[in-house]
Amino acid sequence: xxxRIIGLEKHDAYFNMAIDEVLMxxxxxxxxxxxxxxYGWSPSAVSIGRFQSMEEEVDVEKCREIGVDxxxxxxxxxxxxxxxxxxxxxxxAGSESEFPKGIRESYAYICRYxxxxxxxxxxxxxxxxxxxxxxxxxxxxxxxxxxRGGVLLQHGTVLYSLDVRRMFSVLKxxxxxxxxxxxxxxxxRVTSVSQIxxxxxxxxxxxxxxxxxxxxxxxFGIWSKEETAAAxxxxxxxxxxxxxxxxx
Amino acid sequence: MQASARYKExxxxxxxxxxxxxxxxxxxxxxxxxxxYPEEAISLIEKSLLGMRVSSSKxxxxxxxxxxxxxxxxxxxxxxxxxIATAVYTAMIA
Numbered sequence: 001x002x003x004r005i006i007g008l009e010k011h012d013a014y015f016n017m018a019i020d021e022v023l024m025x026x027x028x029x030x031x032x033x034x035x036x037x038x039y040g041w042s043p044s045a046v047s048i049g050r051f052q053s054m055e056e057e058v059d060v061e062k063c064r065e066i067g068v069d070x071x072x073x074x075x076x077x078x079x080x081x082x083x084x085x086x087x088x089x090x091x092x093a094g095s096e097s098e099f100p101k102g103i104r105e106s107y108a109y110i111c112r113y114x115x116x117x118x119x120x121x122x123x124x125x126x127x128x129x130x131x132x133x134x135x136x137x138x139x140x141x142x143x144x145x146x147x148r149g150g151v152l153l154q155h156g157t158v159l160y161s162l163d164v165r166r167m168f169s170v171l172k173x174x175x176x177x178x179x180x181x182x183x184x185x186x187x188x189r190v191t192s193v194s195q196i197x198x199x200x201x202x203x204x205x206x207x208x209x210x211x212x213x214x215x216x217x218x219x220f221g222i223w224s225k226e227e228t229a230a231a232x233x234x235x236x237x238x239x240x241x242x243x244x245x246x247x248x
Numbered sequence: 249m250q251a252s253a254r255y256k257e258x259x260x261x262x263x264x265x266x267x268x269x270x271x272x273x274x275x276x277x278x279x280x281x282x283x284x285y286p287e288e289a290i291s292l293i294e295k296s297l298l299g300m301r302v303s304s305s306k307x308x309x310x311x312x313x314x315x316x317x318x319x320x321x322x323x324x325x326x327x328x329x330x331x332i333a334t335a336v337y338t339a340m341i342a
Contacts, residue, residue, distance in 0.1 A: 049281050051280055051281070052280065074287070076282055076284060076325075078261070103285060131326075144283070145283075146285075147286070248277060
């Protein structure tokens with residue numbers, strides 16, 4: 001099995017979500033190879049989980065005011081602020097047979113790549129089920145997975161730097177969630193690579209790239225014209241629409 | 249009547265129920281940061297709760313969700329039938 005690697009690139013939220021779905025469809029139909037991609041968000045964006053309410057999770061007015069995109073993901077999980085300079089995001093998509101059968105096990109399996117990448121930078125971290133990676137008890141990475149038609153896609157983000165004030169200006173953090181974790185300040189729940197190590201965002205990307213690819217036959221590639229065209233269509237039809245983004 | 253309630257089961261994700269009801273549940277929407285596989289199947293879980301009487305117990309609500317999940321091969325991660333039932337029940341008695 002040879003994997004295609006799409007190196008770090010930046011797109012807006014709608015393309016980022018659309019190309020992931022296109023990739024799954026392409027792998028299912030045999031027109032896209034199994035792929036690992038690294039990307040960022042330009043402009044900054046908030047993504048919410050499949051089952052969340054945009055209006056309850058996101059200060060949409062504030063997003064409009066400061067030019068932050070907002071999009072519903074294909075995957076479950078929680079709301080995430082993706083700062084344009086503050087994170088490296090990955091997606092890995094391939095046949096389900098490439099991964100452990102169980103969903104919980106496959107989260108752990110794929111998150112291991114992130115943990116190994118961080119270890120390469122000298123950052124100790126551990127998997128915190130269901131879908132988080134923590135460093136000294138603070139979240140540094142979160143992931144979400146979906147499966148359809150025999151294809152598994154997991155995407156996740158590794159925090160490079162953190163502008164907490166900006167993050168909480170666009171996210172509406174629930175009191176229940178904070179109280180359950182017995183943490184008074186929401187800011188204390190998360191950390192980032194640059195707070196722990198003096199490394200550039202490209203250094204983080206290189207470490208993740210190395211960890212994701214070290215056990216795989218792979219080569220660098222680009223999106224096909226068909227893939228980008230399909231993603232543009234999907235942006236117009238789904239991810240850029242109010243009907244999708246506000247459907248709960 | 250319309251009502252909404254949130255519930256955070258220890259060790260699980262947040263679940264919220266939005267319901268419309270009179271003597272029975274007329275509409276249900278289940279929200280939260282959990283995972284359901286396949287994702288589209290959340291509508292089957294929601295549908296399983298329609299028509300339940302407002303006097304239903306948490307156990308009765310949970311049983312409906314459990315049955316819908318098992319009959320349709322739905323996998324729930326970060327949320328349980330009991331968690332969904334508790335959110336719905338709490339919304340009804342609020």
